[in-house]
Amino acid sequence: MNELLILIPILLGSGIIAGLLAGLLGVGGGIVIVPMLYHIFMYMHIDISIAMPLAIGTSLSTIVVTSIISARSHHKKGGIDWELSKRWIPFVIFGVLLGTISSKFIDGSNLKFMFGVLxxxxxxxMIVSSFKTLVISNELPGKFRQSIFATLLGGFASMLGIGGGTLMVPLLTLFSFPIHRAVSTASIFGLIISVPATISYIIIGWNIENLPIASTGYVNWIAFIILVPMTMFFAPFGVKLAYKLNVKQLKIAFAVFLACVGLKMVLV
Incomplete structure (x- = not known):
């Protein structure tokens, strides 16, 4: 408990950064929250076999709240493509189940490696798209290939603790899907992915010993309570900053930072 109290300022700062980046660059908070929580739990001398799934499950729990607000906002503006959503939802949920079940049999070191590669x-x-629009087709593929994409989306997002937008937006834009439409549609999948995935991480971690205080399975509620208000409060400021700062340069700088974190998780 004392260690968690000492780390509260770090949690607050991470929530602020995650919120600002979400609004500024449109990236999901999970790519910031997961590595941050992983290093916090490792600092607390929690075994890596627990630290990584605990970071992932906690990250997913924060996405539940933020995605509800985001999806509601995009729905009001009419930005969500409900036809595509209805077509993808069953396969995404199937992928979520596969992803969370698979994570039970993948040790913490391999999960860390996979997140680093991601x-x-x-x-x-992010770097390539800052200079050139990546497009491989002028339209989405057939329903069968879309079902595969949706299943993989749910699987990887739930296994690695990220929302749908981090993977779904780049995927859709590869097929000439309008970027704003892609971001809006991805918001609903953050909710579709995070709710069953969070429940699954609670279940598979239910009887795990040596979890930090205030944890239910692989979800730590102290981190949840601190992170969610920060990300929600600072995301609108990120949106405002996007209209005042050179987003392209910030995007490249953040991409370099992600690459450094990714290399550390892969190699160390």
Missing amino acids: LLIISIN
Whole structure:
């Protein structure tokens, strides 16, 4: 408990950063929250077999709240593509189940490695897309290939503790999907992914010993209570900053930072 109290300022700062980046660059808070929580739990001498799934489950729990607000806002503006959403939702949920079940059989070191690789891929995409629009087709593929994409989306997002937007927005834009439409539609999938995934991480971590105080399975509620208000409060400020700052340069700088964090998680 004393260690958690000492780390509260770090949690507050991480929530602020996650919120600002979400509004400023449109990236999901999970790519900031997961590595931050992982390092906090490791500092608390929690075994890596617990630290990584605990970071992932806690990250997903924060996405539940933030995605509800985000999806509601996008729905009011009519930005969500409900036709695509209805087509993808069953496969995304199936992917979530596969992802959370798989995480039970993947040790913490491998989860850390996979998350590091994800950060490297995201950072490369952010840098390349800052200079050139990546498009491989003028329209979405057929329903069968879309079902595969949706299943993989749910699987990787739930396994690694990120919302749908981090993976879904780049994927949709590859097929000439309007960026604002992609961001709006991805908001509903943050909710679709995070709710069953959070419940699953609570269940699979239910009988795990040596969890930090105020944890239910692989969700730590102290971190949740601190992170959620910060991300919610500072996201609108990030949106405002996006209209005042050079977002392209910030995006590249953040991509370099992600690459460094990703390399550390892969190599160390």
